[in-house]
Amino acid sequence: SIHGGRLLRHIQQLGQIGRDAGGQLTRLAASDNDKHGRDVLIAWIKEAGLEAAVDRIGNIFGIWRVPGQEHQAPVLIGSHIDTVINAGVYDGCYGVLAGLEVIRTLKEAGFTPSRPIAVAAFTNEEGVRYAPDMMGSLVYAGGLQIEEALASVGTDGSVLGEELARIGYAGTEEPGFMMPHAYVELHIEQGPVLESMDIPIGAVENLQGISWQRITIEGVANHAGTTPMPMRKDAGHAAARVITFLRDRAIHSQTSAVATVGCIRFEPDAINVIPSKATFTVDLRNPDEQSLQAEEAALAEYLIELAIAEGVTITTERMARFEPVIFDAAIVGLVEAAARQRGLTSKRMTSGAGHDAQMMARICPAAMIFVPSIGGISHNPNEHTPEPDLVAGANVLLDVIADLAR
């Protein structure tokens, strides 16, 4: 079994890096705070006696390779250490640090792996600063050209490639330099299912599709006091209609559709001026590709009607689009078996969040392990998983990795 105290300590230590004066944790991809987190991870990788490597998109690897395994495909454990704004400490970090702990435990136990075992921290999984999300693993899996990814412009106008170079994490390895034999990712559920059913282990068999767009509505700025209601071309009001449309559709959907508007901006942004422009993001998800396409089509149709009804111009820009993913049945079976043998109940389930595993599934057998999130809360400082569940999840990961590398 893994060293629970060491894992929990590492999680809390990494979770202190990138807090502002008010105590809020934010380590956006390729920021100064991300650099500090990366430096600590590299130190721990070296402390564990692993070989550290960084690729051109900034993905970090800690590799355990016994002599003679130089050309063998590794079993890879991965996740990310970038965070959202005002984040919790578990999202991503738990999976990376549990991966490191699993490798240390196997080394310390004198386990002889039949192939290398490595842990990865992928760049910009959250997609908060640069779109799309899961960018590091997407590039690694060959789904996005490295040059295109490095040229990504962030919400703050920064360029990812320049930021990686600035923080010293524009590595030299070519993304994909180490094709994995298998990939396993341990993550907090970030949803309410496991906790509400009192089940400690989720054997994640699929992951829903993700559709991200930026919508821009252009109306006409005019005076808030003198412009009769019927004469307005109010871009802000039209944006509000889209938000309520998406909510009403998702809440009444027969599928498990979810829809979120997380960012919005009005121009000129003055109290007594009718907004001439509204810009906002739309995040649509569905475990079923057909249903996701239907939601996208319904939105597109609504935008056409709305543009006519409100006399506004509406344009959309795709920021990310990933189809649902089905994970490797054999690895999902290993997760269930490992849980059973440790006396833990488990449940086959769908991931509502995007994860690096969904990109790695393009190039090797992959699956995920979930542990409960109290109240289903994530992307929030109150994100929490009880310590016994964190340790149990890491032990299931240990057993699965040992199986894959035996």
Next chain:
Amino acid sequence: SIHGGRLLRHIQQLGQIGRDAGGQLTRLAASDNDKHGRDVLIAWIKEAGLEAAVDRIGNIFGIWRVPGQEHQAPVLIGSHIDTVINAGVYDGCYGVLAGLEVIRTLKEAGFTPSRPIAVAAFTNEEGVRYAPDMMGSLVYAGGLQIEEALASVGTDGSVLGEELARIGYAGTEEPGFMMPHAYVELHIEQGPVLESMDIPIGAVENLQGISWQRITIEGVANHAGTTPMPMRKDAGHAAARVITFLRDRAIHSQTSAVATVGCIRFEPDAINVIPSKATFTVDLRNPDEQSLQAEEAALAEYLIELAIAEGVTITTERMARFEPVIFDAAIVGLVEAAARQRGLTSKRMTSGAGHDAQMMARICPAAMIFVPSIGGISHNPNEHTPEPDLVAGANVLLDVIADLAR
């Protein structure tokens, strides 16, 4: 008659001050751009041979006083030269520059006024940077303590008093130092009425009430992919509901209610995080005080229902509240008579916008003259009034001022 070419030239010259690299005009109150505009106005006041004065809230006065009139109450013409963001050139500036032109014309024509005639440019009429709007005239009329006004914190975190001192316009006169005999303000309509009826002169007999609030909705940040729709406490969605509620109510109102949401902000403002917080402004107006109160009450009631339905917390903060104003019937009559004598049709009407005249009406007989706005467009760079209408309005002002100071 006034010197039309000179007036139009001054309007265009002032309208060039405060343009950014992209050509957008923004002279927010007490900003660097406002300072440049003020400097030019002061130069023109001196060039016209008037006495310049600045009071503690930064209101600028150009005073024409013939010997022996030191203690007499002046006829005051006023408006403002601060602008909204990305503004047109007429809003406010037209009234100030026409006032200056009227005084020059009377002086040059050898007119002997029975009392002083002065022109005023009031500070922060727009209310975009500091709330409430019409602040300079409100302080001048004794409706807001000077210390409280100087302590106002702007949308950019600046303090008005510090900004006025910085740009050199924290004057020494006590606001209200010169109690007017009468006040007249010439302004573009900023609405569609005069143009649509093809009438060049509006004799403004009243001005609608204004209610400004800032609303803050607090929900719970959570993951956009994993949080089922019914479990969300989405502050952004709740804000959108308020916007559509206000729109639906105003558009179906039997009164001339208007409602506008001009500013909005979500937190944490990330594409895949359900907003934990939404902050937005509400601008409600109505020519009838009872009806305005009914709209405020309906909103307050809706916010209570919404907070329960959405599981969010809602707080409101008052930013400005002005009751409707009825202008002086005698001056309104002078405006109509002056138009008639110049062969111009006129129409009694309500002002949809707030104006300094509404504050000055607290301390002296006051009224306003409107000229048409093409397409009813204002608070927009396309704000436009045909030159003949601008000149006609200034001539009506000339006649009314001559009547009042005869």
